[in-house]
Structures are given as C-alpha cells and as structure tokens.
Amino acid sequence: MEAALVHADRPVVQAPMAGGTSTPALAAAVSDAGGIGFLAAGYISAAAMREDIAATRRLTSRPFGMNVFMPSLDAADAAAVAAYRDRLVPEAERLGVVPGIPGARDDDYDAKIADLLADPPAFVGFTFGCPADDVVRALRDRGTTVIVTVTSVDEARAASAADVLCVQGAEAGAHRGSFTNTLDGLLPLRDLLRLVRGAVPHPLIAAGGLATSGDVAGVLSLGAVAAQVGTAFLRCPESGASAVHKAALADPRFTSTAMTRAFSGRPARGLVNRFLSEHSEHAPAAYPDVHHVTSPLRRTAAARGDAGTVNLWAGVGFRLATEAPAAEIVERLSG
Numbered sequence: 001m002e003a004a005l006v007h008a009d010r011p012v013v014q015a016p017m018a019g020g021t022s023t024p025a026l027a028a029a030v031s032d033a034g035g036i037g038f039l040a041a042g043y044i045s046a047a048a049m050r051e052d053i054a055a056t057r058r059l060t061s062r063p064f065g066m067n068v069f070m071p072s073l074d075a076a077d078a079a080a081v082a083a084y085r086d087r088l089v090p091e092a093e094r095l096g097v098v099p100g101i102p103g104a105r106d107d108d109y110d111a112k113i114a115d116l117l118a119d120p121p122a123f124v125g126f127t128f129g130c131p132a133d134d135v136v137r138a139l140r141d142r143g144t145t146v147i148v149t150v151t152s153v154d155e156a157r158a159a160s161a162a163d164v165l166c167v168q169g170a171e172a173g174a175h176r177g178s179f180t181n182t183l184d185g186l187l188p189l190r191d192l193l194r195l196v197r198g199a200v201p202h203p204l205i206a207a208g209g210l211a212t213s214g215d216v217a218g219v220l221s222l223g224a225v226a227a228q229v230g231t232a233f234l235r236c237p238e239s240g241a242s243a244v245h246k247a248a249l250a251d252p253r254f255t256s257t258a259m260t261r262a263f264s265g266r267p268a269r270g271l272v273n274r275f276l277s278e279h280s281e282h283a284p285a286a287y288p289d290v291h292h293v294t295s296p297l298r299r300t301a302a303a304r305g306d307a308g309t310v311n312l313w314a315g316v317g318f319r320l321a322t323e324a325p326a327a328e329i330v331e332r333l334s335g
Helices: 024-032 046-059 078-087 089-095 109-118 133-141 153-158 189-199 213-221 243-249 274-282 289-304 326-334
Strands: 012-014 037-040 064-069 123-127 145-150 164-168 204-207 226-229 257-260 268-271
Touching: 012 024, 012 037, 012 326, 024 037, 024 046, 024 064, 024 326, 037 046, 046 064, 046 109, 064 109, 078 089, 078 274, 078 289, 089 289, 109 133, 133 145, 153 189, 164 189, 189 204, 189 213, 213 226, 213 326, 226 326, 243 289, 257 274
Parallel strands: 012 226, 037 064, 064 123, 123 145, 145 164, 164 204, 204 226
Antiparallel strands: 257 268
16 A cells, blocks of 8 residues: 555654644645645534645645644533643633633534545545545545544554554654543654554554654654654744744743643643643543633734744654755754
C-alpha cells in the first residue's frame, strides 16, 4: 500500500493543525514542494472546511489532505467541568471576557463526512478514533486514501480498515490523537513505531518530535514511509499560527514542553507557560467541553500577545522551528 503515498516526491507530511494554523497557503506550499500538505477540519463547520479545500485547489494542482476529528464518545463529568469553569473566572475577568459554555461535542462530523464523500481531496485523515468501515470504503471508492492516527498497537489493530496509519509518539505537539481521553501507554515514537510495524501490515507515517533530516531518515529506516511534521512549520510565513505563538517558539523564557488538559480537556503537548503550570492538575478529562470553556480566554489572550495564558502547542523539537518558507522546510527535512 505504499503506492497510497505515490504522489509525494518527498517523504514529508505536514501535520494537520486545527485552530487556523493549517492554512490553504501552507498545505499548498508543502504539496508544491513535493510533500503532502494537510488542512484541518477541527473546530470549523463543514462549510468552512469546504472553503479551505476550494482555496487550496486554487493554489495547487498537487494532492493534499483534510483531517477530521472523530466525535467525542467519552462521557463528561458536568460537575467537574463546572468547577473548572468557576476556577477560570478570575482569569476571564482579568481578560475582560466570560468563560465559555460547553457546546456541541460532535464537531459537525456527519456534515463533514457527507461533504467529503461528495468531493474528497486525495487524502482524508482521522484523529481521536477510526471512522466506521462503510465510511472508509466509501471514501476509498472515491479514490481517496484514508489515514488514521494511532497511539498504540491496539488502536493500530482497531484501525485495520484504513489505508495508512499515522503513528504518533509521545513527543508530538498538540493533541494526543488517541481513541480515548487518556495517557495510558504513552510511548516514545521510535518504540511505538517498532511495535506497530511488527503488529500490522499497513504503511506507516511516523509523527512526534521530528525536526531534522536526520529525524526523518531515522524513522524511514525503522519502516515508516513518511514523516509527519507539525511544529517545524509553525513559524513559517504560510502558517496561520498566532504571532504570540510563533514568537514563543523562539523565546528563551520557554524552555520545555509538557502534556496538559488545561486548555481543551484532552492531553496535548505545549510550551510550559503560566496557565499550563497553574491549571493542569485541576482540568478534568472532558473534551471538547473544556475547549469550549477556555475558548474566549485563549482567543483574547492571543489577540493581546499574552503568552502566559494562551495554548502554545509544540513538540519536543520546537527550538529548531524557523521562519523559513514552507518549501524550504520540506527540502531541509528531506535531506
């Protein structure tokens, strides 16, 4: 099934980064450079997702992908979410906003699937679970390659209907793409890649802390067909990351990353800042409920350049991210 990635001249997949970071300009630039660019449907409507696909097609004739969040199936403790919301009231008051209210938990999934089945891009990826087999078959019938993110051998086996698996190690920035809202079995990428390689026959994309051509070559030598890279693209001009986020990646005040549920209610790796340090231990395992609660705070903090309050997603290789154009980054990673 390595032919599923035959369109990629270079073994680099640009990670889908929700929240506006994965722009059409970024996906198109990566695809034009010989890699595979990815858009992100997380947190946006099906209509907005379609607009991103159309915009990317206007920018490139090369294949690219769209990533979809699976709906949250985990029950949320409403009392725990309410208590966390109360805890954040002083943070919100300082910013002049009100904490958000938990809303829809399906991320417009059904509408997105219907839209993608009508006119899919070359690749469709899924995070936080695996779609039903009939959805996978329908996408494949349209000529689309289906990719599912996995974080364990059990998840890899459960996603057997997919064409390709994206194996995400502990070093990856932003959300852990696990099927359940846990940190169980969190493994370094290279260890996880070896285990998954020995358990399933699928082509594997390796993800997690990859920042150099040596990193890419290393995962290819372990059997991956490509490396998925996100943090390395955050500071490039085509990235839609906020100015405060881009600046923080090079700011000497930020020296490490950590996993946290403080911003979204799901484990995600980001730069250790004040908000992460003060609230992580109190955040419930409730996604996307916590995401909705903190959304007004994060949006306002980003607009004000408040690096201590906003989520600064980053993988462990964040210090190697540069302001180079996306095409140059693809070339550099490819060696």
